Amino acid sequence: MVQVQPVEVVFHALANPTRRAMVERLARGPAIVSELAEPFDMALPSFLQHLKVLEGSGLVQSKKVGRVRSVRLVPDRLAPAVHWLTKQHRLWEQRLDQLDAYIANMEKEDD
Amino acid sequence: MVQVQPVEVVFHALANPTRRAMVERLARGPAIVSELAEPFDMALPSFLQHLKVLEGSGLVQSKKVGRVRSVRLVPDRLAPAVHWLTKQHRLWEQRLDQLDAYIANMEKEDD
DNA sequence: TGTTTACTTAGGTATTGACCTAAGTATTCG
């Protein structure tokens, strides 16, 4: 039941400030929808679309109990994105020395 | 002249597979447009839109020399995204550890 | 100088994204 979380949907989910704020909030603990939505100046249906995107990305799960839906982060779903990013970051920085000469040359006449 | 790179545009730039592939390619060194575009089954103008998004995100810079445009990564532009992600990842795992401890504790007192 | 090369610009389509309002439905409370 552990479906693969492509880096794809995770980056897309995190490309939106509302959704990033939700993740930041949830990193401090689970919350119910109305609680989560409260800080945002947005109609509830709009907010729920963001929640759906986050759930679709696998970063978040929710469960309805009675008339209340509670939301929480799913463990380790950030890992693939973290790994992709840090790998690129490492490769990138490794190349810095070689790049430096090239940059110095390019910056003489940038267009 | 170092403009701030909001996590925003970086995540958006990386949310697309063509652009991620470009970044992966460029992490191995600079390239010219036609070289970069070659692996993609896409019309050149479409590909150039992706290049524009990457340049807009600050991750990449390009310069035209003669009729050829060369493209390279810009140092350290991934940093803000890496930092945001790793911070959340850390908080996330911390929080879940606490939860585990809490549950383990509850289960002890349970019997 | 004419042609090829390497983009570049212009303009078009189709889909997705981010919002909205209005009207549901299902629980819970008094």
Added chain:
DNA sequence: CGAATACTTAGGTCAATACCTAAGTAAACA
């Protein structure tokens, strides 16, 4: 039971994204 609460569904707008073709332009080559 009736009203309030907490979403949920339906449907609509508008902008942005991801692609395309066709027709430029500017170097470089023969």
